[in-house]
Amino acid sequence: MLLREFLGEPDLASYGVVVVDEAHERSVSTDVLLGLVKDVARFRPDLKVLVSSATLNAERFSDFFDGAPVFRIPGRRYRVDIHYTVAPEADYVDAAVATVLQLHVTEPRPGDILVFLTGQEEIETVEEILRRRTRGLGTKIAELLIYPIYANLPTELQAKIFEPTPPGARKVVLATNIAETVKSYSPRTGTESLLVQPISKASADQRAGRSGRTGPGKCFRLFTRHSFDTEMEDETVPEIQRCNLASVVLSLKALGVDDLVRFDFMDPPATEALLRALEDLFALGALNSRGQLTKTGRRMAELPLDPMLAKAIVASEAYGCAEEVLTVASMLSAGNAVFYRPRDKAILADAARQRFDSGNAGDHVALLNVYTEWEEAGYSSQWCADHFVQSRTMRRARDVREQLEALMERVEIERRSCRSSGGLDAVKKAITAGFFRNTAQRQKDGSYRTLKSWRTVFVHPSSGLARANHPPRFLVYHELVETTKEYMRQVTEIKPEWLLEIAPHYYKDNNLNTAKPKKKVAS
Numbered sequence: 217m218l219l220r221e222f223l224g225e226p227d228l229a230s231y232g233v234v235v236v237d238e239a240h241e242r243s244v245s246t247d248v249l250l251g252l253v254k255d256v257a258r259f260r261p262d263l264k265v266l267v268s269s270a271t272l273n274a275e276r277f278s279d280f281f282d283g284a285p286v287f288r289i290p291g292r293r294y295r296v297d298i299h300y301t302v303a304p305e306a307d308y309v310d311a312a313v314a315t316v317l318q319l320h321v322t323e324p325r326p327g328d329i330l331v332f333l334t335g336q337e338e339i340e341t342v343e344e345i346l347r348r349r350t351r352g353l354g355t356k357i358a359e360l361l362i363y364p365i366y367a368n369l370p371t372e373l374q375a376k377i378f379e380p381t382p383p384g385a386r387k388v389v390l391a392t393n394i395a396e397t398v399k400s401y402s403p404r405t406g407t408e409s410l411l412v413q414p415i416s417k418a419s420a421d422q423r424a425g426r427s428g429r430t431g432p433g434k435c436f437r438l439f440t441r442h443s444f445d446t447e448m449e450d451e452t453v454p455e456i457q458r459c460n461l462a463s464v465v466l467s468l469k470a471l472g473v474d475d476l477v478r479f480d481f482m483d484p485p486a487t488e489a490l491l492r493a494l495e496d497l498f499a500l501g502a503l504n505s506r507g508q509l510t511k512t513g514r515r516m517a518e519l520p521l522d523p524m525l526a527k528a529i530v531a532s533e534a535y536g537c538a539e540e541v542l543t544v545a546s547m548l549s550a551g552n553a554v555f556y557r558p559r560d561k562a563i564l565a566d567a568a569r570q571r572f573d574s575g576n577a578g579d580h581v582a583l584l585n586v587y588t589e590w591e592e593a594g595y596s597s598q599w600c601a602d603h604f605v606q607s608r609t610m611r612r613a614r615d616v617r618e619q620l621e622a623l624m625e626r627v628e629i630e631r632r633s634c635r636s637s638g639g640l641d642a643v644k645k646a647i648t649a650g651f652f653r654n655t656a657q658r659q660k661d662g663s664y665r666t667l668k669s670w671r672t673v674f675v676h677p678s679s680g681l682a683r684a685n686h687p688p689r690f691l692v693y694h695e696l697v698e699t700t701k702e703y704m705r706q707v708t709e710i711k712p713e714w715l716l717e718i719a720p721h722y723y724k725d726n727n728l729n730t731a732k733p734k735k736k737v738a739s
Contacts, residue, residue, distance in 0.1 A: 219245055219252075220520060222471055228256055233264045239277065240269040240418065242454040242483075248464055251480045252471070254281055270422070273451065280482050296428040300441040309338060311438045313345050316388055319436070320360050328387040332423055334412050336366045339390045340559065346388070359385035366392040368553040370601075371608045400458045403492035416452045417444065454483045461485055461493040462523045466502060469509045470517035499653060499722055500527045515627040519620065521545060528650030529620070530629065535642040535649075539633040540584055542624065544647065546617035547583040548694060548706065554586065555678075556604045565604040573680035578691075578708025580647055581640055582680050587613060645718070647692060648710050652719040654693045656704060657712075664691060664704065667715075667723070676703040 221228065228234070234253055236246060250267075257263050265284075267277050274286045305311040312331055319329055333339050343364050350360050363377045381387040415423075420437065427433025437444070456464070464485075465476060473479055476490050497503045500523055502513030509517070516526035525545050532541035547554065557565040572582040572589075586603075590610055593599040600607035624631060634642045648655075656664035656673055664673050673696060675682045681691075694706035715723045 219249055219467060222252055223467075223517070226256075226471065227260065228253075228263065232262065233266065235266045235268065237268050239267045240273075240422075240451075242452070242456070244455050244459055244461075244464055247454060247456045247482060248467065250280070250482055254480060257281070270425070273418075276482075293425065294428040294430070294432045296424050296433050296435055298424055298435045298437065300437050300444065301439060304440055304443065305438050308438050309333070309342060313342055313349070315436055315438065316346060316360075317349060320386055320388070321357055323434075325358065325384065325386055326381065328381060328389065330389045330391060330426060332391055335392055336368055339364045339366055339392060342390055361385055361387045362390065363387060364390045367551070368556060368606070370556055370606060401460045401489075403460075403486070403489040414439075414443075414448055416449045418451045420444065420448065456481065456485050457483055460496075460522075461489050462496045463521075465490065465493040466497055466513065466517050466523050469497075469503065469507075470514065474507070496653070497523060499719070500524065500650070502527070515629070518627045519623055521549060521620075524650040524654070525549070526650070528647050529624070530627075531649035532643075532646040533629045533632075535634070535639075535646045536632045537634040537639060537642040537646055538624070538629055538631045540635065540643045541646045542617060542620055542631070543587045543613075544580050544584050544643070546613045546620060547587055548580075549616045550609050550613035552678075552705070553606050553609050554583065556606055558604075561604075568602075568604045569680065570683075571603070577640055578644070578681060578688075579679050579706045580694075580708045581643065583706075584643065586610075644692075644708055644710055645714055647708060648714050649718050651692045651694065652715055652722060654696070654704075655710070655715060656691050656693065658687055658689050658691075662687070666696075671702060673702045673704050675707055676705045679705070679707050681707055681709070 218234070221231075236249065236253075239246060239250075253263075253265055257265050265281065267281070267284075270291070274288075278284050278286050301311070312333065316329055316331060331342070333342060343362055346360070346362050350357065350362075359382070361381065365374050365377050377387075377389045424435040424437075427435050468476060468479065477487065494503065494507060497513065498505070498507075500512075500516070501510060502516050502523060504510050512527070512530055515530050516523055519526040519529060521529070525548060529538070529541055529545055532538040555565070555569050557569075569582075572585040573579075586605060587610070589603075590596070590599055590605070595610070595614065597607045599605075600610060621631070634640075653668065655667045657667060658664050659672075664675070665671065666673055673693075675687070675691070676697070681687060688709035690710050690712050691704065691707045692710045693704035693708075695704075697703050697705055
């Protein structure tokens with residue numbers, strides 16, 4: 217939000233104090249903000265800047281801000297005993313299950329257990345194993361209440377972790393934390409990888425502190441003391457060094473910062489990543505050949521979205537479908553946790569999900585259908601529960617949409633709807649105008665190949681098109697994520713001739729096979 221303020225007020229004249237809390241998280245916005253605020257503070261001695269965190273390398277921040285004073289404020293923290301494994305664990309998931317059961321049997325009550333795992337899949341696996349093993353032990357052990365918590369879990373189930381533990385029982389919370397599953401962006405391939413990697417020492421210490429919030433606690437680390445001392449990094453790699461910088465570059469260009477290489481970043485990103493971002497923005501028409509912001513680029517910069525999504529909204533005006541693309545953009549901005557798929561009701565959830573895939577049009581259209589039906593149902597939470605849709609995500613999408621509506625008026629984008637004319641092709645074209653670089657063609661073996669980099673990719677299992685009887689020949693995707701394979705997330709069918717119409721400069725040398733494959737006729 218403060219970055220947006222810089223666009224209209226570069227010297228932050230309306231503000232006397234800026235507080236940057238949780239500075240150790242080092243998000244992209246925080247890092248850009250620190251560089252800009254440092255510059256303003258140098259010529260505005262009246263501006264107070266307060267950077268705070270519970271686990272901060274204070275000296276480093278002090279040096280960055282020209283030797284700013286450091287204040288250490290002692291907090292209430294109880295004693296935490298830290299225990300390490302004697303030898304490295306071959307399987308940390310199995311070790312986590314064994315440790316939970318061992319602690320449950322040997323440690324006195326009251327006292328609950330918090331386990332950090334890398335994501336939903338691991339949490340569900342550990343939950344299932346624990347339920348099976350405690351069931352097998354029966355009355356030999358005290359009751360163990362198992363509560364998972366992750367982003368895709370509905371809010372009412374997440375709230376269960378705060379319920380008081382009954383007398384004689386123990387609660388174990390299986391939690392996820394973004395610091396263990398780190399997104400890493402490769403500017404060379406344009407791919408985001410979701411990698412499981414060791415946490416940093418700072419992150420490990422912060423987690424240990426969780427057990428000393430309300431009383432003395434114990435922290436059991438499933439790695440050796442030697443691993444902690446010699447193998448772990450002191451701090452997590454800042455997001456700005458491992459993400460797509462297109463939105464950062466667009467924001468800085470809009471603020472009049474042209475010399476990106478000399479911008480005062482606390483941890484400068486790779487030059488290759490900056491160059492890739494400039495190329496992406498040029499291809500989208502946000503920058504001209506001299507690297508200056510165009511009229512389209514200035515409109516895009518006003519929308520606090522990924523540049524490709526912002527371009528789709530700007531382009532929607534020409535296709536007469538701004539209302540629909542606004543909804544799709546809001547849903548995509550609200551996060552991936554739209555549909556909820558409980559294991560015990562997986563078939564019902566899949567059937568509910570399939571309802572929204574009208575004629576295998578694609579995930580963008582499915583998101584549009586979800587929001588439209590929810591709107592027609594009066595934004596009902598019960599409707600969400602009946603259709604296995606996350607009500608929290610939907611409320612967030614509505615908030616984002618309202619904010620974007622106001623910004624569209626500011627950049628004078630005419631809001632028209634193509635709903636009455638049933639023009640889903642217009643919506644798909646507008647999305648393609650923003651994401652034309654993210655396109656792929658189906659191969660004979662059923663996989664897809666990206667049109668420009670010729671990388672073999674697959675439709676993400678969560679996509680409605682993953683189960684299509686007749687998979688489309690050409691797709692546009694929202695993002696490419698590498699886990700076990702390279703997956704396309706949020707995909708929609710397109711026609712190849714649209715690419716030649718929308719981005720002829722980009723696809724003029726591509727041999728797009730627009731002819732439909734010939735049907736084989738039995739002789």
